[in-house]
Amino acid sequence: MQFFIDAISYDFLQRAILTALLASAACGVLGAYIVARRNSYMLGAVSHSLLGGIGLALFCQNVLGVAFFTPFFGSIVAALAVSTAITFLTARKKTREDAVLSAVWTAGVAVGLCFVAAIPGYSVDLNSYLFGNILMVSPTELWLMLLLDALILPLTFLFHSRFLAYCFNEEGLALRGVSTLRTSWLLNLLTALTIVLLSQTVGIVMVLALMVLPAAAAARISRTLPQIMLLGALFCLVSCLVGMAVSYTPEWPVGAVIILVAGLIYLVASCISHAIEAYQTRHKQQL
Numbered sequence: 001m002q003f004f005i006d007a008i009s010y011d012f013l014q015r016a017i018l019t020a021l022l023a024s025a026a027c028g029v030l031g032a033y034i035v036a037r038r039n040s041y042m043l044g045a046v047s048h049s050l051l052g053g054i055g056l057a058l059f060c061q062n063v064l065g066v067a068f069f070t071p072f073f074g075s076i077v078a079a080l081a082v083s084t085a086i087t088f089l090t091a092r093k094k095t096r097e098d099a100v101l102s103a104v105w106t107a108g109v110a111v112g113l114c115f116v117a118a119i120p121g122y123s124v125d126l127n128s129y130l131f132g133n134i135l136m137v138s139p140t141e142l143w144l145m146l147l148l149d150a151l152i153l154p155l156t157f158l159f160h161s162r163f164l165a166y167c168f169n170e171e172g173l174a175l176r177g178v179s180t181l182r183t184s185w186l187l188n189l190l191t192a193l194t195i196v197l198l199s200q201t202v203g204i205v206m207v208l209a210l211m212v213l214p215a216a217a218a219a220r221i222s223r224t225l226p227q228i229m230l231l232g233a234l235f236c237l238v239s240c241l242v243g244m245a246v247s248y249t250p251e252w253p254v255g256a257v258i259i260l261v262a263g264l265i266y267l268v269a270s271c272i273s274h275a276i277e278a279y280q281t282r283h284k285q286q287l
Helices: 002-007 011-037 040-064 071-089 097-117 127-131 139-158 160-168 170-175 180-221 225-248 254-286
Strands: none
Touching: 002 011, 002 225, 011 040, 011 139, 011 160, 011 180, 011 225, 040 071, 040 097, 040 127, 040 180, 071 097, 071 139, 071 180, 127 180, 139 160, 139 180, 160 170, 160 180, 170 180, 180 225, 180 254, 225 254
């Protein structure tokens, strides 16, 4: 409760709440597609590859003097590049997708660490990037997140029918003359941008959980994709707000508490789903 009281007076807490709103909107929508495709491993590959872009940005700022190339922009560049690479490398059915994702996952981390190590006389604390701190989002980053949302959400709804067909009937989409490669590419690009949004909330290590758990919880108690999107966004927002409120007074790590709340929501949703299924089974047997 103290968190919400202080949020009336402190700008950084207000920005944290706005960050949660912006991240949750994209998380609910794109997370639903990820759960439908059962492609969560791709999230981990892209999210960990963000470290490569962050390391490149820090190197450019501190060694090359390119001040405008911030870690946020570096994350966007890495996310778009990696999602594009994954799309085209896994397009051929003979290519093992797990091998490609594992290679991208580890290479992204390695590249980031090498760039950071190449910065002379500069000790970089990567904890804020690895585990995030939603309370430290700057006004500039908040505006950039708003622009990303303004790009992600309209494009998602514009191509929703294609994404829906791609998730559940890829062969049917191809028979209609629609390029499944281009559809996959666009969906992966939008997912990558959403990962950048969520990395501002819980960091690149735990973004996988925050993107999957709310949507997976929504899928346990809902059957249509639009409902899963709405519930997923709501569950993500609740996870962020409750996580910030719980961790605020004892000064616990915010990102970790947010993930714990998201996991608890998933467990509750699973229990509700099991209870409903058990009741329906007993009801059918009685009839």
